[in-house]
Amino acid sequence: MRKRLTLLVAGTTLLVLLAFLVPMAVLVRQVAADRALSRADDVVQTIVPLVGAGDVNALRLTVTAQPVPVTVFLPDGTVLGAPAAPTAAVRLAAARGRALTVITDDGQELVVPVVGSGGTTVVRTLVTDAELHRGVGRAWLILAGLGLTLVLLGLLVADRLARAITAPITQLSEVSHRLASADLAARAEPAGPRELREVAGALNHLAGRIQELLAAEREQVADLSHRLRTPLTALRLEAESLRDPDESARVAAAADQVARAVTAVIQQARRRDAPPAATGCDAAAVVRDRVAFWAVLAEDTGRPIHRDLPDGPLPVAVAADDLAAALDALLGNVFAHTPDGTALTVTLTARPGGGAILTVADEGPGFAPSAARRGASGGGSTGLGLDIARKVAVGFDVGAGSAGGAVVRLELAGS
Structure with missing residues (x-):
């Protein structure tokens, strides 16, 4: 915008100056020409009275002393002043007895005839182009x-x-x-x-x-989120009252996981400053822990779980709680939207350039076309599970497996 305004003002100023300076330049040239012609005419007018007086010697001295070249052609053919041959303008002025101003190749020629008893005397002067344009440049x-x-x-x-x-x-x-x-x-x-x-x-x-x-x-x-603490506390108490120690420990662990998630939601909701610097975790350890947690429920519902996890650590630039929440959301979708006995596979591999690729696949009916949109679900859920997983990933893909079912692929950035 700044450049356009500058160019607009420059163009407007230039047009105004051209409209003013071009006529001014023409006027200056005309004034210079008129001034030169006027000066030459004044010189001629000072000589004309001397021609009428008939004193040739005085006329010769006056013509010689003029600042511009002046030539006087006497009736007997004598030429006084600047040497010059009679021009067509001189002969025409002598014949008609009228003053003339003629434009020639060298400038403008002023011719003034003086009619006397002995004949017609012609006074001539030439204003050259240099004189006409003096000072114009x-x-x-x-x-x-x-x-x-x-x-x-x-x-x-x-x-x-x-x-x-x-x-x-x-x-x-x-x-x-x-x-x-x-x-x-x-x-x-x-x-x-x-x-x-x-x-x-x-x-x-x-x-x-x-x-x-x-x-x-x-x-x-x-x-x-804070209101959820009361039912979670009641759930934990119910878990402690179970007679089966394994069942009690499993339910208590699930309640603790939900409590940690609720606490994380409260902390994030109350965070008013800029987001903290990105933290990282060992993706292999987090995925292994969460798969082990869901394996108990998978065993109860007859779902085979196939694991393909690296033996060593696999660092990623995702917080452990966020990665766990994303995987829980994906596995929760499998358990909620596929029938009992549906097999699922969890794969974690290294990502080229750093990071990891997490894939969750099942052999269920697959996703509805609208499932990839936030808040859209065809199974009566909130439709936020995939969006939770998408937030922790730098690459997200939802598709179908080669044998049917659903495949969700997350690309996690390297730490």
Whole structure:
């Protein structure tokens, strides 16, 4: 915008200067020519009275002393002053008895006849092109310099004006990018024209309103999560009252897992600062632990679980709780949307360039076409399971296996 405003002012200034300087240059040239002709005519008029007096010696001295070349053609053929042959204009003036101004290749020729008793005397002078244009070049250079100075001054003023307009716009753009990057403390300083100040005020109001809405949403999520602690406590007590120690330990472990998830939700909901630096974990250990947890339920429902996990550690740039939540969401989908006895496979391999690839596949009926969209589910669930898994991955793919069923593939970044 700044460049366009500058070019607009430069073009407008240049057009105005051309409309002014071109006629001025033509006028300067005409004035110079008129001044040279007027000076030559004054010289001729000083000689004409001497021709009428008939004093040849005085006439010769006067003609010789003139600042411009003057030639006097006497009736008897004598030539006084600057040597020159009688031209067509001289002969025509002598024949008609009228003063003439004739344009020639060398300039303009002024011829004035003086009729006397002895015949017609002709006074001639030549104003050369150099005399006609004397000082014109210098005047044109001055006009060109003046025009260039005005153009540069116009560009300077246009640049300052454009900067005064674009600087607030640039600031508004920077603030909007900061807001888009979750820096809700960013505010624009009202500056520039009234319209831009109004936009800055509206942007600041929008940022404040977003902060208020996010704060209210965090509090609501935190309150809702906190309410889950009471039924979780009751569930833990029920687990402790079970007679089967293995069953009691399994239910208690599940309740503890849910409690940890609820605590993580509360902490994340109350976090008002910028997101912390990315943490990492051993993906192999997390996946192995969660598969072992779900293996108990798989055994109860007759679901064969095939594991393909690395023996050593596999570091990824994902927090252990987030990776566990993502895998729990995927495995939970398998248990919730496939019939008992459906086989499933969990595969974890190294990712080229660092990280890991986690794949969960089953031999069930597969996903509905809308299952990949957040909040969309064809099985009566919330439809958020795949979205939870998608958030921890740098690459996410949902498809069908070669023998049917569903395949979910997560690419985890390296730490």
